[in-house]
Amino acid sequence: MSRKILLENGDISGIDQFDIYRQHGGYQSVEKAIKTMTPLEVVDEVKKSGLRGRGGAGFSTGMKWSFLDRKSDKPRYLVCNADESEPGTFKDRYLMEKIPHRLIEGMIVSSYALGASRAYIYIRGELMWLAKRLENAIGEAKAHGLLGDNILGSDYSLDLVVHPGGGAYICGEESALLESLEGKRGYPRLKPPFPAISGLYGCPTVINNVESIAAVPWIVTHGGEEYSKIGIEKSSGTKLISASGHINRPGVYEIELGLPVEEFIYSDAYCGGIRNGRTLKAVVAGGSSVPILPAELILRTAAGIPRLMTYESLSDGGFQTGTMLGSGGFIVMDDTTCIVRNTWNFARFYHHESCGQCSPCREGTGWMEKVLHRIEHGHGTPKDIDLLVDIAKKIEGKTICALGDAAAWPIASAIRHFRHEFEYHIAHPDKITDPDHVYQPMGTK
Amino acid sequence: MVKITIDGIEIEVAAGTTILDAARQINPETAPPAMCFHSKLEGSGGKCRTCLVKVTKTSPSNPRPMPKLAPSCRTFVEDGMEVENNRSEEVLEARKGVVELLLINHPLDCPICDQAGECDLQNLAFEHGAETTDYQEERRRFPAKAIGDLIQLQMNRCILCFRCVYVADQLTDGRHHGVLGRGDSSEIGTYIEAAIDNDFSGNMIDVCPVGALTDRTFRFKSRVWFSKPMAAHRTCEKCCGNAVLWLKGNEILRVSGRRNDVGEVTEFICNTCRFDTKSLHLWEVEGPARISRDSVISQNHTPS
Numbered sequence: 001m002s003r004k005i006l007l008e009n010g011d012i013s014g015i016d017q018f019d020i021y022r023q024h025g026g027y028q029s030v031e032k033a034i035k036t037m038t039p040l041e042v043v044d045e046v047k048k049s050g051l052r053g054r055g056g057a058g059f060s061t062g063m064k065w066s067f068l069d070r071k072s073d074k075p076r077y078l079v080c081n082a083d084e085s086e087p088g089t090f091k092d093r094y095l096m097e098k099i100p101h102r103l104i105e106g107m108i109v110s111s112y113a114l115g116a117s118r119a120y121i122y123i124r125g126e127l128m129w130l131a132k133r134l135e136n137a138i139g140e141a142k143a144h145g146l147l148g149d150n151i152l153g154s155d156y157s158l159d160l161v162v163h164p165g166g167g168a169y170i171c172g173e174e175s176a177l178l179e180s181l182e183g184k185r186g187y188p189r190l191k192p193p194f195p196a197i198s199g200l201y202g203c204p205t206v207i208n209n210v211e212s213i214a215a216v217p218w219i220v221t222h223g224g225e226e227y228s229k230i231g232i233e234k235s236s237g238t239k240l241i242s243a244s245g246h247i248n249r250p251g252v253y254e255i256e257l258g259l260p261v262e263e264f265i266y267s268d269a270y271c272g273g274i275r276n277g278r279t280l281k282a283v284v285a286g287g288s289s290v291p292i293l294p295a296e297l298i299l300r301t302a303a304g305i306p307r308l309m310t311y312e313s314l315s316d317g318g319f320q321t322g323t324m325l326g327s328g329g330f331i332v333m334d335d336t337t338c339i340v341r342n343t344w345n346f347a348r349f350y351h352h353e354s355c356g357q358c359s360p361c362r363e364g365t366g367w368m369e370k371v372l373h374r375i376e377h378g379h380g381t382p383k384d385i386d387l388l389v390d391i392a393k394k395i396e397g398k399t400i401c402a403l404g405d406a407a408a409w410p411i412a413s414a415i416r417h418f419r420h421e422f423e424y425h426i427a428h429p430d431k432i433t434d435p436d437h438v439y440q441p442m443g444t445k
Numbered sequence: 446m447v448k449i450t451i452d453g454i455e456i457e458v459a460a461g462t463t464i465l466d467a468a469r470q471i472n473p474e475t476a477p478p479a480m481c482f483h484s485k486l487e488g489s490g491g492k493c494r495t496c497l498v499k500v501t502k503t504s505p506s507n508p509r510p511m512p513k514l515a516p517s518c519r520t521f522v523e524d525g526m527e528v529e530n531n532r533s534e535e536v537l538e539a540r541k542g543v544v545e546l547l548l549i550n551h552p553l554d555c556p557i558c559d560q561a562g563e564c565d566l567q568n569l570a571f572e573h574g575a576e577t578t579d580y581q582e583e584r585r586r587f588p589a590k591a592i593g594d595l596i597q598l599q600m601n602r603c604i605l606c607f608r609c610v611y612v613a614d615q616l617t618d619g620r621h622h623g624v625l626g627r628g629d630s631s632e633i634g635t636y637i638e639a640a641i642d643n644d645f646s647g648n649m650i651d652v653c654p655v656g657a658l659t660d661r662t663f664r665f666k667s668r669v670w671f672s673k674p675m676a677a678h679r680t681c682e683k684c685c686g687n688a689v690l691w692l693k694g695n696e697i698l699r700v701s702g703r704r705n706d707v708g709e710v711t712e713f714i715c716n717t718c719r720f721d722t723k724s725l726h727l728w729e730v731e732g733p734a735r736i737s738r739d740s741v742i743s744q745n746h747t748p749s
Contacts, residue, residue: 168627185624190491190519294696356605356631358492363546366629370582387579394542397513398494 003230004257005218005238006211010098016133018140021101027146029109029217034154037220042113046216048224050236055081055172055209056287056327058311067196068114069204075180077205078116079181080107080213083122083165087285087349088329092210094252096123096130099214100137104160106213107149112160114206118159119269122177125167134162134404157279169353173401174207188401189291209327211240220352232258235310239325241270245332248272261285261307261314262299265332278334282418285314286326288346291404291413292339293323319413338432339421343414344372350407361404364395368411375422378429385422389415448489448525451498464517464528465496477530478540478569480547480654481606482518483709488492489611493604494590495569499536500525514539537573541650544574550585550629552601552636554562560656566604573605587632592622595661597721600632603657609633609649617643623700633657644683646699647719648709651710662720663691665700672698674734676704679727683715687735690725697723703734 004010014020015221021027033042042292047062068076084092103121111119122371123131138160141147149157163170163181171180175189178200198260199205215237219227228236235257244250248266249272255264264270265280274280280295300306302321307313314325331343351369356362368391392408399405425432451468452475454612458467466484472649477498482490490496504523514536517528530536546678548570587600605624613620620641622635635641641649649650650658672691674691679686691699700719702710722728 190516351628354628356626356628358494359547359604360494360543362605362629362631363549366585367546367549367580367582374582383579390579394539394546398497398543400491400540 002254002259004240004254005227005230006102006214007098007252007254008241010220015099016097016101016137018101018137018144021099022144025221026101027105027108027141027144029220030105030112030146031152033109033112033220034152039113039115042220045219045224046113049219049227050224050231050234051212051215051219051227052235052311053209054211054215054239054328056086056289056324058325060147061208061212064196064208065114065206067194068206069197070115072204074203075118075339076114076116077180077200077203078107078111078114079120079174079177079200079205079207080119080121080210081172081174081207082121082127082210083177084127084327085124085169085172086289086327087346088242088244088284088330088331089287089327090242090244090251091328093127093130094242095210095214095240095349096127096134100130100133101141102214103134103210103218104137104141104147104294106216107160108141109160110208110213110216111160112151112156112207113216116206118161120181120200121162122158122171122181123164124171125164128164130361131162131164138162147349168405169349170356170401171356173299173403176401177207178205183272187355188399188403204305208410214346231256232308232310235325239309240330241309241328241330243271243330243332245330245333246275246278246337246340247332248275255309257310259309261309264309264330265299271330271332274332274334276334280332281335281337282333282339284323284329284331284333284410286324287329288331289402289409290324290326290351291319291322291409292417293321293413294417296418297321298323310352319409320416323389323413338376339414339418340372340376340425340432343411344369344376346410347372347407350403354403354407356401358404360395360398361400361407364391364404365407367391368407372411375425376432378425378432380426380429381425382423384426385415385419388412447522447526448528449522449524449528449529452530453718458522460524462522464498464500464515464520464522464526467522467542468498468517468528468530469707473639475531476707477517478565478573479518480565480569480604481608483608483611483652485709485711485713486608486611486652489606489608491516493547493606495540495573497536497543499529499533501529505639532538540573541575543579544570547604548574549578549580549582551600551604552586554602555663558599558602558656559659559664559669559719560602560653565654565655566602585629589663590634593634593642593646595647596641597659597661597664597714598633599657599659600634601657602655603633604655605631605633606654608652608654609658612648612652612713613641613646616645616648619643629746640693644715644717645713647716648702648710648713651713660699660701660719664721665744666698667693674736676703676731676734677728678731679722681715681718681728684718685712685714686718687712688714688718688728690728690730692725695725697725697728699723704736 051061141212171186176186179187195205283298306347347369351365394413476497480493496517498517500511580630
């Protein structure tokens with residue numbers, strides 16, 4: 001098992017309670033930061049750590065923090081994005097449920113670093129019991145002087161608010177999240193201006209994923225340099241991976257970045273291999289939005305180098321032969337999986353979740369879903385495959401936010417790597433509509 | 446003032462101008478099409494994606510191209526910026542794609558649509574669309590609704606430009622309609638079927654780029670090209686009183702707001718002028734109205 005930072009002490013019973021969390025070193029970083037460090041020193045540590053945003057984009061957290069407009073006389077805000085809704089991703093939920101105080105501690109230290117006196121945790125509405133759990137943790141921290149007015153006797157005060165969303169995927173997009181937090185419809189904003197300049201209520205705002213913020217306490221306590229030693233090069237630290245699908249041991253794993261993909265899938269310390277002794281067919285490595293890769297390309301790059309669980313290694317080969325680490329939603333599929341059905345399922349999700357603000361995504365996601373539905377139900381035509389590629393191109397890069405890209409990529413990549421399955425569906429409508437028919441991969445007719 | 450080059454043509458514009466505006470200053474005919482942006486409506490634009498352009502050079506200090514096509518209506522010029530509009534294959538291709546997507550769920554009921562002849566979507570499809578589409582699925586359908594006595598809503602034709610929502614927000618007291626639903630089930634509507642009733646609601650009809658919101662008092666009265674647009678004014682307590690009368694003989698078939706070269710309403714008018722004063726003796730007629738190029742009437746029509 002690799003080293004634990006985010007889930008450190010996660011197995012201790014009662015760790016969700018303040019006293020036990022505190023006994024095991026909890027809230028040390030708040031003491032250290034507020035009593036011995038200036039806010040900018042905290043930012044520096046995070047920069048040194050090389051921590052990258054864990055929500056999916058992998059942008060340097062320290063850089064993001066340094067973009068915050070500190071000259072403006074407006075209040076500054078920190079917003080934690082806990083609207084985890086990417087299919088295949090359930091790590092933030094696990095972290096918040098297990099150790100709610102880790103996020104609260106991270107929020108306090110991060111807010112201190114950013115000079116925010118009010119911070120929000122925007123949590124998806126389906127996780128209402130976690131919202132209550134976090135509020136409970138906030139109450140405990142307040143009672144012990146770690147939150148609220150004059151934290152630990154200093155002149156720094158912080159008000160931390162948990163705000164549940166209404167259950168829309170689009171509200172995980174940072175600017176739609178801000179709109180929703182302001183009480184408006186969750187429509188993404190046009191960028192620029194970026195939130196670091198004009199975010200919540202038009203004020204400078206930093207938005208970070210739960211996991212990014214939860215990594216900050218360790219970085220502050222042990223130093224950014226120490227953190228940067230974990231992992232490989234530009235992929236420093238540990239990452240929570242939500243492993244799901246056809247594996248023996250699905251669950252949330254904290255891994256050191258740099259772990260070989262093959263080890264992650266087959267080692268008993270992690271996924272424990274493919275269930276029922278079947279063979280690996282494909283993996284969606286970073287949540288449903290990232291390109292799907294067939295077994296040979298997820299284990300090794302096109303150049304034959306073993307792939308590692310890092311931002312760089314997974315994206316080696318670009319979109320032609322690579323994918324992305326994304327949010328770490330690792331969906332494993334064995335050889336019984338129908339890629340067409342899976343792609344249709346993803347398309348259905350994006351169609352349902354498109355906010356409808358800009359036309360390419362609003363109209364295109366529905367169209368793609370309808371075509372895939374047709375193919376999956378035995379009504380496809382040979383032209384449909386290229387049509388899907390064409391629609392995906394019409395959406396990708398043309399929309400206000402990344403949802404359009406997220407809808408286009410899985411479809412384009414499924415066709416890129418599994419075109420023969422789409423062709424098989426179109427050529428054999430009788431077989432695929434037969435409920436007893438188990439889809440057989442290429443070569444077995 | 447800043448210098449910007451669009452398709453090789455250089456122009457000096459005030460700082461804070463959008464690329465779209467700069468392109469319109471060069472020539473409204475070649476400027477990117479804009480279905481959702483309306484310069485009189487704050488916050489509009491960025492949604493339809495027909496005005497996407499390629500910024501090949503952001504500025505001399507930042508000579509990199511913008512990574513994605515930029516919505517020209519909401520992207521501001523920078524000194525030394527270089528933009529490709531009609532000269533870029535990528536832009537034309539993207540635009541064609543957007544037009545196709547805007548049309549896949551549009552009913553194409555132009556023969557019975559009151560907007561025909563002055564419809565931005567018709568013009569957009571003609572100028573920027575592809576000849577064919579591979580769309581063969583069922584089109585989305587909504588029932589037609591009368592929202593109040595004066596305005597007809599044909600949601601099927603709507604392209605969700607949000608202009609009417611901005612009109613209601615910025616021009617009238619209290620907005621009673623908005624976008625309900627999400628994604629391609631989004632619709633313009635009034636919550637719990639309320640009627641829209643306020644003095645400036647008629648401007649929603651004028652800003653609608655398609656036939657989704659039409660004048661119920663003019664409905665099916667005439668094809669627009671059989672009526673004659675005359676500029677006229679009257680003294681009005683509520684609005685500027687400057688309007689366009691659409692005449693058939695001496696009969697006023699409808700009254701609308703005045704428009705500029707790119708089809709944007711320049712002065713909003715009140716419902717009294719629009720709906721309740723359809724009698725020539727109530728107006729001072731100035732002469733034939735300026736008609737934007739986007740109307741079928743712009744042919745064979747000599748403005749004053």
